Structures are given as C-alpha cells and as structure tokens.
Amino acid sequence: MIKSLKSSVAKIGALLALSLLTPTSAMAATGSANLKPNDLVGVSFWVISMALVAATAFFFLETQRVKAKWKTSLTVSGLVTLVAAVHYFYMRDVWVATQDTPTVFRYIDWLITVPLLMVEFFLILSAVTKVSGGVFWRLMIGTLVMLIAGYLGEAGTVGAWPAFIVSMAGWFYIIYEIYAGEASKVSAESAPPAVQKAFNLMRAIVVFGWAIYPIGYVLGYLTGSNPKDSSVMLNVVYNLADVVNKIGFGVIIWAAAVSESDKN
Ligand SMILES: *C/C=C(C)/C=C/C=C(C)/C=C/C1=C(C)CCCC1(C)C
Numbered sequence: 001m002i003k004s005l006k007s008s009v010a011k012i013g014a015l016l017a018l019s020l021l022t023p024t025s026a027m028a029a030t031g032s033a034n035l036k037p038n039d040l041v042g043v044s045f046w047v048i049s050m051a052l053v054a055a056t057a058f059f060f061l062e063t064q065r066v067k068a069k070w071k072t073s074l075t076v077s078g079l080v081t082l083v084a085a086v087h088y089f090y091m092r093d094v095w096v097a098t099q100d101t102p103t104v105f106r107y108i109d110w111l112i113t114v115p116l117l118m119v120e121f122f123l124i125l126s127a128v129t130k131v132s133g134g135v136f137w138r139l140m141i142g143t144l145v146m147l148i149a150g151y152l153g154e155a156g157t158v159g160a161w162p163a164f165i166v167s168m169a170g171w172f173y174i175i176y177e178i179y180a181g182e183a184s185k186v187s188a189e190s191a192p193p194a195v196q197k198a199f200n201l202m203r204a205i206v207v208f209g210w211a212i213y214p215i216g217y218v219l220g221y222l223t224g225s226n227p228k229d230s231s232v233m234l235n236v237v238y239n240l241a242d243v244v245n246k247i248g249f250g251v252i253i254w255a256a257a258v259s260e261s262d263k264n
Pocket of ligand 1: 110113114117146147149150151164167168171210211213214217242245246
C-alpha cells in the first residue's frame with residue numbers, strides 16, 4: 001500500500017518535472033510567440049496537449065489497480081500519450097510562430113507512437129493466451145513500411161504517388177493481419193469476451209480512425225492544391241483524430257484490463 005503510494009507520488013513528480021521543462025525549451029526554440037484566442041489550430045494543439053498529459057497520468061496511475069499481466073498494456077498506453085504530449089508542445093509552438101504545418105514533428109511522433117499502438121494488439125492477446133512472435137513482427141513491418149513511405153512522399157524524396165501506394169499497402173497489410181490473419185484468429189478463438197470486445201474496437205479504430213491520415217495526405221499532396229491552403233483544416237482534423245487514436249485507444253485497453261482484473 002505504502003509502496004504503491006510512493007511510486008504514484010514519484011510518477012506524478014516525474015510528470016510535473018517533464019511538463020515544466022518541456023515548454024520552456026520549446027519556447028526558446030521558437031522565440032516564444034503567444035497563442036492568439038482566434039487561432040483555432042493553436043488552441044486545438046494546446047487543449048489536446050493537456051488532454052494527453054492528463055491521460056498519461058491516468059494510465060500510469062491505473063497500472064496500480066489492474067492485475068500484473070495487464071500492467072504492461074497500460075504502461076504502453078501511457079507512453080503513447082506521453083510521447084505525443086511532448087510532440088504536441090513543440091508542434092503548437094511551431095504552428096503559433098509560423099502558422100505552418102509541423103510535418104517533421106508529426107512524423108517523429110508517429111514513428112514512436114504507432115509501433116507502440118501496434119504492440120498493444122500483441123500485448124492484450126498475450127495477457128490472456130499464447131501468441132506467436134510472428135504477429136508482433138508482421139504488425140511492426142506493416143507499420144514501418146506505411147510510415148517510412150509516407151514520410152519520403154511528404155518530404156519529396158520520392159514521388160507523392162508511388163510513396164502513397166507503398167504506404168497504403170503497409171496499412172492494408174496491418175488491416176489484413178487484424179481482420180483475417182493470425183491475430184484475429186487468436187482473438188476469436190482464445191480471448192475472453194472483454195478482450196475480444198477491446199480487440200474489435202481497436203481494429204475498427206485502425207480502419208476508420210486511421211483513415212483520416214491518408215485522406216489528409218491526398219488533400220495535401222495528390223489533389224494539386226497548395227498544402228498551405230488546407231493546413232488549418234488539416235491540422236484540426238489530425239489533432240482530433242489523435243484524440244480518438246491515442247487517448248480513445250488507450251481507454252479501450254484500460255476498460256478491458258479493469259474488467260479482466262475485477263473478474264472472480
Ligand atoms: C497517433 C498517430 C497515428 C495513429 C498515426 C497514424 C498514421 C497513419 C495511419 C498514416 C498513414 C498514411 C497512409 C496510409 C498513406 C499516406 C501516408 C500516411 C503516412 C499519411
């Protein structure tokens with residue numbers, strides 16, 4: 001009891017230290033421009049930064065409440081929102097100072113958080129049954145192909161169309177694995193109802209919640225319009241998508257973990 005209380009206090013302390021340090025260095029990097037009340041995108045970056053910080057504290061603290069085999073899933077959910085929160089602090093500053101899309105920060109964030117989100121499929125199944133390492137590796141390969149191709153396309157290193165096609169193939173490979181591949185079979189055959197429900201909601205997020213990003217890419221790079229013209233809409237939409245795809249995704253896992261831990 002005392003031990004878990006102590007570690008909670010330590011975690012809150014670490015979070016506070018982080019939130020104090022990060023904005024300062026970010027502001028120094030961009031000359032600390034001020035957020036204007038009519039800057040919709042800037043305000044959305046701010047609000048979602050705070051939601052991500054709160055979600056991080058929540059997921060980390062809730063690891064105390066669930067059974068041992070669920071702690072890793074909740075810790076990973078907290079890492080996703082923590083990494084995203086720090087990127088959001090910086091993205092907000094880039095936006096406020098330049099009114100331009102912070103593409104590089106978005107992709108660094110995705111490169112860290114999307115593989116962690118993929119690991120969650122493996123972790124929630126591993127908490128309840130035996131899963132082969134192949135599931136983990138196939139999801140990881142699909143993720144890396146999708147993101148690296150997307151970045152090369154946005155950076156202009158390769159053509160926007162070829163990059164889009166390769167990236168889409170990576171995404172479809174992930175969707176195949178979780179709807180028709182080994183992961184889906186393991187869930188359907190061996191997972192208890194609460195975990196199956198989480199698995200089904202998570203894979204729906206991978207299809208519908210994630211679809212927002214390729215749509216943004218199409219609007220920004222393939223329709224011939226200037227990406228700068230659509231940047232307000234694009235950033236608001238990406239930001240809202242991240243609430244569902246990072247915080248919502250974590251909440252689904254938390255609900256399954258609590259329900260499985262409270263059993264018997
Ligand atoms: C938390 C951040 C998430 C879940 C980001 C997900 C990003 C994608 C699913 C991006 C996918 C893309 C394609 C499928 C094709 C065009 C290029 C991308 C990278 C935007």
